[in-house]
Amino acid sequence: MAERIEPDLNFVKNIISSGGGSLKKCFQCATCSVVCKLSPDGKPFPRKEMIHAQWGLKNRLMGDPDIWLCHQCSDCTAYCPRGAKPGEVIGAIRNQFIQNYSAFGFLGKMVSSPSYLIILLVIPVLILLGVLFHLGNLDFTAIPRGEEGVIVFYYFMPHIYVIVIYVALVMFAFFSFVVGVVRYWKELLKNRKEVESPPSGSIVGSIVGAVKEILLHKRFKKCGVERGRKISHLLTFYGFIGLAIGTAWATVKKYGFGMMPPFPLSDPMQWLTNASSVALFVGLGMIIFNRLKDKSKAGIGSYFDWFFIVILAVTGVTGMAAQVFRLADMGVSAYTSYFLHLVFIFYLFAYAPFSKFAHMVYRTAAMVFESHTLRKIPLAAQADK
Ligand code: SF4
Ligand code: SF4
Numbered sequence: 001m002a003e004r005i006e007p008d009l010n011f012v013k014n015i016i017s018s019g020g021g022s023l024k025k026c027f028q029c030a031t032c033s034v035v036c037k038l039s040p041d042g043k044p045f046p047r048k049e050m051i052h053a054q055w056g057l058k059n060r061l062m063g064d065p066d067i068w069l070c071h072q073c074s075d076c077t078a079y080c081p082r083g084a085k086p087g088e089v090i091g092a093i094r095n096q097f098i099q100n101y102s103a104f105g106f107l108g109k110m111v112s113s114p115s116y117l118i119i120l121l122v123i124p125v126l127i128l129l130g131v132l133f134h135l136g137n138l139d140f141t142a143i144p145r146g147e148e149g150v151i152v153f154y155y156f157m158p159h160i161y162v163i164v165i166y167v168a169l170v171m172f173a174f175f176s177f178v179v180g181v182v183r184y185w186k187e188l189l190k191n192r193k194e195v196e197s198p199p200s201g202s203i204v205g206s207i208v209g210a211v212k213e214i215l216l217h218k219r220f221k222k223c224g225v226e227r228g229r230k231i232s233h234l235l236t237f238y239g240f241i242g243l244a245i246g247t248a249w250a251t252v253k254k255y256g257f258g259m260m261p262p263f264p265l266s267d268p269m270q271w272l273t274n275a276s277s278v279a280l281f282v283g284l285g286m287i288i289f290n291r292l293k294d295k296s297k298a299g300i301g302s303y304f305d306w307f308f309i310v311i312l313a314v315t316g317v318t319g320m321a322a323q324v325f326r327l328a329d330m331g332v333s334a335y336t337s338y339f340l341h342l343v344f345i346f347y348l349f350a351y352a353p354f355s356k357f358a359h360m361v362y363r364t365a366a367m368v369f370e371s372h373t374l375r376k377i378p379l380a381a382q383a384d385k
Contacts, residue, residue: 007056011096015053018112019302020092026050026084032076037222038069045069046076046086053089062100063187067093068359068366071219073229078297088299095304098358103179108354112304124346128339131161140335151326152262156335157342159254169349176353177361184362188369206371210364232290235283236312242276243319262326277320284313308356315344 016023028051033044045066052060061067070090077087099108110116132138137156146152213219217237220230249269253259263270287309291301318341325334352358 008058011058018092018095020089022085063191065366111354210367232286239280246273
């Protein structure tokens, strides 16, 4: 029996307004699916996503593993003869996915629009200023100092407040992600059942395989147009993880072993955080440079993409500035930088499920599903396995 098509015209409009404005230029030549090295033989992408998006087949796209298996390398965009920018259209579809599937999806809409930027920033500023007011630390010139008069951020914003606020944010983000992944998985299974046999691969083996794939970034190596993407993404990824480990390490030292900050520069934990900061800066610098360099071929990217890059960069810069000003004994500058650093970390954590950060979670889910359903991975992507 022929399938009944139910187009959602609002969905098409939303894709166009989220950075997929070139969608209608596609005339279905399939060049994009041919050049994409990550596209599987059986059900290649992104041509089918382009037609599904043009027809407003929202349900198909919301349960499509390929919208997250696309690594946004832009090879398809560079070779599209119509300038339909399929890589950017898939990015816009992902943005719509986040707004549809996350718990508190309205935040997805806010994070995707520059109109809400100030409101989203004011929330952490007010919360953190409220804590400083409660502590009597609003006067940055009168913060108590540590031994020998050194600046100690602990006296400015005691860790217990940081831990309570940020653990709550992590739990909020975790909850939003769990809701999103469960909804996505159900839709993946539903779409799969309609067209193929049920999944039969090992779920544990699929998860292990996906994590291994992510840690090694094998698929990024296949990018043709933005060749530096693998290294820039790896540096950013491990820089971020290194900083997260450094922060957890400092917390354990303080509360597990009673060691008071600031820790000396010779401390291995400081080596890790400093090396991770450098990796993050170099990785982000490469991402920005490559995007600007390849913009005529690969597209400049949407506000949604740039928003995440800029917030990560500002978080790194304010963290580094806080350390430099602390060592230079410039109290007001050090506390101001540290305050801004906390604001942007809040931003990163609280809005993670609604920003581009979400790709880490949903791409992992799509990879697990791909393996779980024994889907044939393209030969090009298997080459280095
Ligand atoms: S997006 Fe471009 S390359 Fe892909 S099918 Fe459409 S016109 Fe062809
Ligand atoms: S952006 Fe890259 S991975 Fe995504 S569909 Fe295009 S060629 Fe394939």
